[in-house]
Amino acid sequence: MxxxxxxxxxxxxxxxxxxQADILDNGGRAGxxxxxxxxxSWTGAAAKQFVTTVRDDWSKAKGLAGxxxxxxxxxxxxxxxxxxxxxxxxxLERERNDNNPNTPNKPLAAYPP
Numbered sequence: 140m141x142x143x144x145x146x147x148x149x150x151x152x153x154x155x156x157x158x159q160a161d162i163l164d165n166g167g168r169a170g171x172x173x174x175x176x177x178x179x180s181w182t183g184a185a186a187k188q189f190v191t192t193v194r195d196d197w198s199k200a201k202g203l204a205g206x207x208x209x210x211x212x213x214x215x216x217x218x219x220x221x222x223x224x225x226x227x228x229x230x231l232e233r234e235r236n237d238n239n240p241n242t243p244n245k246p247l248a249a250y251p252p
Contacts, residue, residue, distance in 0.1 A: 146218035153211040153218070160211070163204035169196035 166173060173193045179186070 144221045146221045149214050149218035149221070153214040156207045156211040156214070160204040160207040163200045163207065166197035167200045169193050169200050173197045 173190070176186070176190045176193055181189075
């Protein structure tokens with residue numbers, strides 16, 4: 140797969156990360172296990188260890204949710220930069236065509252560097 144600078148695809152990726160972050164905010168599956176374990180009548184050392192382990196996983200999941208949101212924000216900022224760059228490129232092409240109607244009408248990207 141070739142990398143492209145498609146702001147729409149970047150926005151979609153950011154939305155997917157935010158959806159996953161919402162799931163992790165509730166602890167994901169660890170949150171479900173924790174609620175069940177805490178509400179269970181199961182007792183003893185194994186029960187305490189299980190609750191402790193699941194609570195740690197739940198806490199880590201919540202922390203990862205914040206990380207995913209930060210990554211999503213960076214992706215969205217990148218998409219905005221691409222949009223601004225493309226708008227500026229289009230403006231320059233229009234200006235070039237307006238100032239010199241005899242110039243061949245092809246995009247800047249078609250010219251050699």
